[in-house]
Amino acid sequence: MRNALALSMIVLLAFAGGCKQNEHQSASVASEQAARSGPDLTPEQLGELGAQIQKSPDRAGELLSSHGLTEQTFEAKIRKVTENPDESKRYAAAYRKARA
Numbered sequence: 124m125r126n127a128l129a130l131s132m133i134v135l136l137a138f139a140g141g142c143k144q145n146e147h148q149s150a151s152v153a154s155e156q157a158a159r160s161g162p163d164l165t166p167e168q169l170g171e172l173g174a175q176i177q178k179s180p181d182r183a184g185e186l187l188s189s190h191g192l193t194e195q196t197f198e199a200k201i202r203k204v205t206e207n208p209d210e211s212k213r214y215a216a217a218y219r220k221a222r223a
Contacts, residue, residue, distance in 0.1 A: 169197075170217025170219075171217050175221065
């Protein structure tokens with residue numbers, strides 16, 4: 124009886140660990156899909172849009188939708204830009220310029 128209980132606990136723990144890993148992979152896949160959805164914007168366009176949102180946060184939804192984006196897709200596209208050092212620099216330069 125104890126052996127069966129111990130074996131059951133081991134199987135449950137292994138199953139729970141596998142589910143946790145799948146959740147992380149699912150979130151990563153969802154982020155990738157969000158980055159690919161919506162229009163393709165250059166890092167400069169994303170930087171300008173980010174500066175506009177920073178200037179007028181109450182209009183964020185309107186600004187995003189005018190570019191065919193949602194908050195989630197915008198964040199995913201920004202994350203994608205930050206993975207590339209050159210694109211990240213271009214985004215930052217456009218953001219600073221548009222804020223000025």
